[in-house]
Amino acid sequence: MSNETPTHEKPRCRYCDKILHGRAGKIFCNVDCKNNYNSRIRSVDRAEENKRFPDVIKTIKNNYRVLKQYRLNNLKEGEIRHIRKDELRRLGFDHRFCTGAALEGGREMWKCCFEFCWKEDMNWLTFKIDPDLNTRYNY
Numbered sequence: 001m002s003n004e005t006p007t008h009e010k011p012r013c014r015y016c017d018k019i020l021h022g023r024a025g026k027i028f029c030n031v032d033c034k035n036n037y038n039s040r041i042r043s044v045d046r047a048e049e050n051k052r053f054p055d056v057i058k059t060i061k062n063n064y065r066v067l068k069q070y071r072l073n074n075l076k077e078g079e080i081r082h083i084r085k086d087e088l089r090r091l092g093f094d095h096r097f098c099t100g101a102a103l104e105g106g107r108e109m110w111k112c113c114f115e116f117c118w119k120e121d122m123n124w125l126t127f128k129i130d131p132d133l134n135t136r137y138n139y
């Protein structure tokens with residue numbers, strides 16, 4: 001009787017599935033199989049990540065297009081404009097998605113879609129133009 005492990009129980013390379021020889025506990029033929037295996041895992045991870053991004057980016061783009069229609073760029077420094085939430089919602093604006101968020105005066109939360117910034121009241125969003133707020137980090 002042979003002491004050899006039957007072929008189907010011999011350890012195989014995780015990448016190319018060839019039977020492994022040499023020291024016990026080996027999981028790859030060589031460093032190439034190891035690298036290929038790891039890069040395959042990374043590309044699967046990356047594909048999973050990339051599936052999530054288009055919807056978010058589309059929403060932010062649409063938010064920007066909607067806000068541009070209001071000609072908010074005509075607001076002067078310090079000027080604000082109130083727009084009803086439901087009106088914006090009908091145009092596809094989704095106030096949950098933004099490119100920046102910052103506290104002003106330590107308690108007012110402003111969200112931004114690039115230069116367009118808004119704070120929320122019950123049924124209204126208050127807008128102003130403030131490109132600096134979009135990039136401010138003050139949490």
Ligand SMILES: [Zn+2]
Nearest residue numbers: 013016029033
């Ligand atoms: Zn291999």
